[in-house]
Amino acid sequence: MAAAEKKSRKRDKTTETPKEIAKRIEQSAGSIVKEIETKKDPTFVTQQRGKSNVEFDEKKGLLRLGDKETERNFLNIGHARKFMQTMLVSSKTRDYLKENKTASIREIYYELKHTLGTSKENTFEDQGESDGCIVDLEHSVDTIREKLNLHANPKGTLYGDVTLRDKVHNNDIFNALKLGRGGWSIMSRIEPDEIEIKKVNAKYVLVIETAAMYERLIEEGFAKKQKAILVGTGGQAARGTRRLVHRLHTEAKLPVIVFTDGDPYGWYIYSVIKQGSMALAAHSDYLACPEAKYVGMTLDDVKEYGLENVTERMKDGDIKRAKEMMAYPWFQNKEWQEQLKKALTQKIRIEQQALANKSLEFVATEYLPKKIKKKQFLP
Amino acid sequence: MAAAEKKSRKRDKTTETPKEIAKRIEQSAGSIVKEIETKKDPTFVTQQRGKSNVEFDEKKGLLRLGDKETERNFLNIGHARKFMQTMLVSSKTRDYLKENKTASIREIYYELKHTLGTSKENTFEDQGESDGCIVDLEHSVDTIREKLNLHANPKGTLYGDVTLRDKVHNNDIFNALKLGRGGWSIMSRIEPDEIEIKKVNAKYVLVIETAAMYERLIEEGFAKKQKAILVGTGGQAARGTRRLVHRLHTEAKLPVIVFTDGDPYGWYIYSVIKQGSMALAAHSDYLACPEAKYVGMTLDDVKEYGLENVTERMKDGDIKRAKEMMAYPWFQNKEWQEQLKKALTQKIRIEQQALANKSLEFVATEYLPKKIKKKQFLP
Numbered sequence: 001m002a003a004a005e006k007k008s009r010k011r012d013k014t015t016e017t018p019k020e021i022a023k024r025i026e027q028s029a030g031s032i033v034k035e036i037e038t039k040k041d042p043t044f045v046t047q048q049r050g051k052s053n054v055e056f057d058e059k060k061g062l063l064r065l066g067d068k069e070t071e072r073n074f075l076n077i078g079h080a081r082k083f084m085q086t087m088l089v090s091s092k093t094r095d096y097l098k099e100n101k102t103a104s105i106r107e108i109y110y111e112l113k114h115t116l117g118t119s120k121e122n123t124f125e126d127q128g129e130s131d132g133c134i135v136d137l138e139h140s141v142d143t144i145r146e147k148l149n150l151h152a153n154p155k156g157t158l159y160g161d162v163t164l165r166d167k168v169h170n171n172d173i174f175n176a177l178k179l180g181r182g183g184w185s186i187m188s189r190i191e192p193d194e195i196e197i198k199k200v201n202a203k204y205v206l207v208i209e210t211a212a213m214y215e216r217l218i219e220e221g222f223a224k225k226q227k228a229i230l231v232g233t234g235g236q237a238a239r240g241t242r243r244l245v246h247r248l249h250t251e252a253k254l255p256v257i258v259f260t261d262g263d264p265y266g267w268y269i270y271s272v273i274k275q276g277s278m279a280l281a282a283h284s285d286y287l288a289c290p291e292a293k294y295v296g297m298t299l300d301d302v303k304e305y306g307l308e309n310v311t312e313r314m315k316d317g318d319i320k321r322a323k324e325m326m327a328y329p330w331f332q333n334k335e336w337q338e339q340l341k342k343a344l345t346q347k348i349r350i351e352q353q354a355l356a357n358k359s360l361e362f363v364a365t366e367y368l369p370k371k372i373k374k375k376q377f378l379p
Numbered sequence: 380m381a382a383a384e385k386k387s388r389k390r391d392k393t394t395e396t397p398k399e400i401a402k403r404i405e406q407s408a409g410s411i412v413k414e415i416e417t418k419k420d421p422t423f424v425t426q427q428r429g430k431s432n433v434e435f436d437e438k439k440g441l442l443r444l445g446d447k448e449t450e451r452n453f454l455n456i457g458h459a460r461k462f463m464q465t466m467l468v469s470s471k472t473r474d475y476l477k478e479n480k481t482a483s484i485r486e487i488y489y490e491l492k493h494t495l496g497t498s499k500e501n502t503f504e505d506q507g508e509s510d511g512c513i514v515d516l517e518h519s520v521d522t523i524r525e526k527l528n529l530h531a532n533p534k535g536t537l538y539g540d541v542t543l544r545d546k547v548h549n550n551d552i553f554n555a556l557k558l559g560r561g562g563w564s565i566m567s568r569i570e571p572d573e574i575e576i577k578k579v580n581a582k583y584v585l586v587i588e589t590a591a592m593y594e595r596l597i598e599e600g601f602a603k604k605q606k607a608i609l610v611g612t613g614g615q616a617a618r619g620t621r622r623l624v625h626r627l628h629t630e631a632k633l634p635v636i637v638f639t640d641g642d643p644y645g646w647y648i649y650s651v652i653k654q655g656s657m658a659l660a661a662h663s664d665y666l667a668c669p670e671a672k673y674v675g676m677t678l679d680d681v682k683e684y685g686l687e688n689v690t691e692r693m694k695d696g697d698i699k700r701a702k703e704m705m706a707y708p709w710f711q712n713k714e715w716q717e718q719l720k721k722a723l724t725q726k727i728r729i730e731q732q733a734l735a736n737k738s739l740e741f742v743a744t745e746y747l748p749k750k751i752k753k754k755q756f757l758p
Contacts, residue, residue: 104595106730110733212533215530
């Protein structure tokens with residue numbers, strides 16, 4: 001299989017039909033069959049992943065996968081197993097596309113796991129192996145995982161005046177402001193051919209790290225008063241949640257404002273929403289929101305709002321992460337360097353919910369409205 | 380404060396108004412004030428918690444807190460700090476009830492955390508301290524945490540033909556079968572005075588451990604075909620999710636069937652749904668479903684469905700847990716003893732999603748419908 005050509009990157013991956021993608025898988029497989037028939041060493045080419053091939057596109061403000069390619073040869077004893085696995089994943093994924101089925105990445109692992117012939121050798125030993133093949137396949141046929149009908153666990157919740165339509169499910173139309181105070185449980189696949197953003201009545205999207213803060217803002221009537229759409233990520237945002245935020249940003253033209261704990265982990269959650277992640281650098285165009293802004297928590301908030309009593313000590317993991325982040329190209333600006341330096345000097349962190357130290361409603365009536373109105377953001 | 384009298388256990392804790400509960404807190408506080416005024420050692424009595432005071436009520440089939448009480452004296456240097464903390468939590472909770480505010484247990488911790496006078500002593504050092512006081516207070520004024528307007532993080536999702544009404548939130552009425560394939564994000568507090576179960580059109584509730592299996596069953600149209608309400612717990616069920624399942628069981632008279640991974644962790648999730656948990660033994664009447672049944676996964680499924688290739692090795696934690704569970708009174712029946720013995724002998728576990736090894740739809744078209752029809756349950 002040939003790796004994606006650069007020009008293909010301009011193709012709109014979201015509008016392709018399952019049939020088209022299945023065809024690309026078949027074409028790639030066909031060329032491998034041909035190699036076998038002509039007694040050539042079957043070769044699979046894909047993009048090199050990992051830090052060494054991730055670039056920061058300064059102009060667009062997002063992470064990208066570089067041009068480095070990697071080759072896998074069936075007759076290389078070090079590659080043979082992985083080659084076999086990639087073929088299994090390709091074949092099964094093509095079946096899903098043909099049958100209009102979707103599967104979780106855990107399910108495809110289990111569906112393909114079996115003992116080979118009379119040997120004691122399993123096709124896969126753990127899900128990490130099949131997950132790797134899926135990413136290879138995404139890159140090799142130049143698409144996104146969602147378009148291979150694959151997904152991971154859903155996570156994340158949506159609340160606010162946005163009307164969605166699930167085209168695949170009875171044409172359900174629902175407004176995420178009218179589901180009581182729970183909100184909608186965001187699916188793992190939020191592609192436009194399935195989920196339509198039908199109507200939006202809001203000024204911005206507020207992405208919130210903790211489920212409890214999401215609930216607090218709902219209880220305070222924040223979404224209505226501020227005309228905000230609330231997205232709770234529950235920690236690092238799942239891919240479906242990132243996709244939904246990206247679509248609210250690009251389709252509904254809503255600014256994205258991110259609100260996390262004031263610690264390296266929270267700031268990294270922000271950077272993944274904004275610039276994309278290293279693991280999914282190839283898909284930043286579909287997931288990232290380069291214009292996103294960061295509203296808090298910052299370590300400056302501690303002094304500004306007298307929260308000295310409710311900070312916590314940074315853990316070793318936080319310190320390590322802060323050091324790494326200081327070196328990332330997408331954190332090379334004055335504001336974030338200062339913030340990270342403060343974290344490393346003061347060795348403290350501050351949680352979103354620590355704002356309750358002022359009063360429960362403080363975050364909804366003071367902190368967020370004022371900061372957002374005055375545009376007191378970090379870039 | 381006097382610990383709850385036994386007769387009060389028969390009171391319906393769910394119908395009490397915030398005013399009534401606030402009054403009980405005030406009465407208890409009043410008696411402590413009186414002790415101070417008459418120069419007696421202020422004393423706070425609550426129920427003893429932890430394993431040593433948990434009993435299994437065989438007749439009702441649920442865990443209960445025993446009668447052991449514990450006393451805390453302000454003038455005992457070992458108790459003074461905890462005493463002070465309990466008073467802070469009591470007072471703040473009363474404020475919430477008076478002001479009709481609710482808070483997460485993390486928020487009340489932050490709201491109360493401050494340095495005492497000119498000392499360097501903080502009221503609380505970590506949330507564990509305030510959490511303990513909240514449970515003390517629940518027991519002391521004989522109510523449930525939800526009625527103190529307190530809650531933890533929300534988690535869990537609901538899908539199926541059930542119509543809910545959020546009385547507090549614009550009287551929102553919504554049907555959890557009509558929210559696309561995402562479903563409703565279950566709130567952390569599901570009390571009848573806020574959330575009404577308005578209409579149910581289903582034969583049973585299926586409680587599912589993993590979010591991915593929940594999504595699979597939705598994709599397969601399982602809820603409609605089987606007239607089932609699906610509840611995804613995402614691991615151990617949060618309190619709000621347990622409360623909702625309990626209410627669907629008691630109010631809507633639906634049988635509860637639980638479907639988890641085939642391992643001690645999954646089986647324990649089941650037992651918490653069914654008999655309640657040790658930590659919340661005092662509230663089993665509001666959370667447990669003693670008639671719940673277990674549909675799978677069992678280790679017998681491995682042979683029955685030829686899943687030998689897709690089992691996993693049990694980890695040390697699983698083995699330790701299985702040994703503990705074998706000794707619990709509520710696992711003292713032939714079926715579960717056998718199951719646990721098998722786990723300890725074979726040292727394997729089997730995940731829900733391993734059923735994908737048969738085919739993606741197998742779980743929805745074969746495994747669950749057949750087992751449920753034939754009532755192949757574990758007790």
